[in-house]
Amino acid sequence: MTEQKRKLEKLAGVKGMNDILPGEAALWDFFESTVKSMLRAYGYQNIRTPIVEHTQLFTRGIGEVTDIVEKEMYSFVDSLNGENLTLRPENTAAVVRSAIEHNLLYDGPKRLWYIGPMFRHERPQRGRYRQFHQVGVEALGFAGPDTDAEIILMCQRLWDDLGLMGIRLEINSLGLAEERAAHRVELIAYLEKHADVLDEDAKRRLYTNPLRVLDTKNPALQEIVQNAPKLIDFLGDASRAHFEGLQRLLKANNIPFKINPRLVRGLDYYNLTVFEWVTDKLGAQGTVAAGGRYDPLIEQLGGKPTAACGWAMGVERILELLKEDALVPQEEGCDVYVVHQGERAREQAFIIAERLRDTGLDVILHCSADGASASFKSQMKRADASGAAFAVILGDDEVANGTVAIKPLRDTAGEGEKSEQSSVPVENLTEFLINAMVATAEDGDD
The missing domain is CATH 3.40.50.800 (Anticodon-binding domain)
Structure with a gap:
């Protein structure tokens, strides 16, 4: 190819990293103004972290044997000083890092929220892109099930404010570390008995992150995971009391939910409450918001032991739902x-x-x-x-x-x-x- 022809080639964006064009602005503005209004109603304050962090933040916080760290992170070595850096694949670890670094919890608990782009190296498909946007909340310093319930109620209020229907709540409890350890032993022993039918992904996770095997979408493994030992059966009195307290608050506020014993999170830092809001309208990418409690993370990243919980939701997936339900606002003209x-x-x-x-x-x-x-x-x-x-x-x-x-x-x-x-x-x-x-x-x- 000649130099002249090369100069005349049209340049295109990176696949899976999409432009947001002016014609889409009204929908984005509608969502952002609605979610910001909801967050103000609950007393949450905005925090903005860089899109680039030290890679170690995510390997320590998310876990080295998670899919994100193993396969999905955009990591590189800074040519200026040799630092290992990563485009953030999620923002909870970054918010916690910022809270520790700037002593945000010195004068008490904090309710924080963020919005912005995240990056994961995966095959682009509807509702799942290499650059995608999330809005999320982090409630730092709150230990009770009341905060778990509140952040779930926030999501329900947002669905109501946006006019979205048909989004279901599923909840589970991952218990405490020692309870997960006891369950892990039983789960590995059970899965080893079925090693001959496990797929490659399940075999890879068997000894490193067996809990994620329960989250498999492989139809051939559904009967096996359905009969696997359930973590909820290993919960101690304190974990059960926390989970029951959450359920009472949700019922008192007329929030329907389903207990899904197979519901786990792909990140290592979760404990106790986990939840997902799911829909049938987006095909395989049915989860529009997910979160839970991550009490170990702040200490794990160098801070003092502090309770914490939060959620994140994919903006593009919610916008797809708004389009699906014909809830796209008309862009207003000028005066x-x-x-x-x-x-x-x-x-x-x-x-x-x-x-x-x-x-x-x-x-x-x-x-x-x-x-x-x-x-x-x-x-x-x-x-x-x-x-x-x-x-x-x-x-x-x-x-x-x-x-x-x-x-x-x-x-x-x-x-x-x-x-x-x-x-x-x-x-x-x-x-x-x-x-x-x-x-x-x-x-x-x-």
């Missing part, structure tokens, strides 16, 4: 589109547009694509397509007379017809527009 022709009119148009923005109106000022002045007809087409409520029009006559023309672009009378164009003195423009918008809003309410 005013300023049309002009002639040099003096262009100068005046800039001044008027800025004055209108000073009053809080959203204004698009027509700018030519090629530097030449477009016709009024062409500009009015752009104005109509913008979604603006009104066009403000300036030409030589308007500049000479100190006036502007105002043309409604929508059905302001509610009768399928647009109001007539008006001529208004420049000094009365703002008052005229605001009164017209108030009248339009009142007609819409009627």
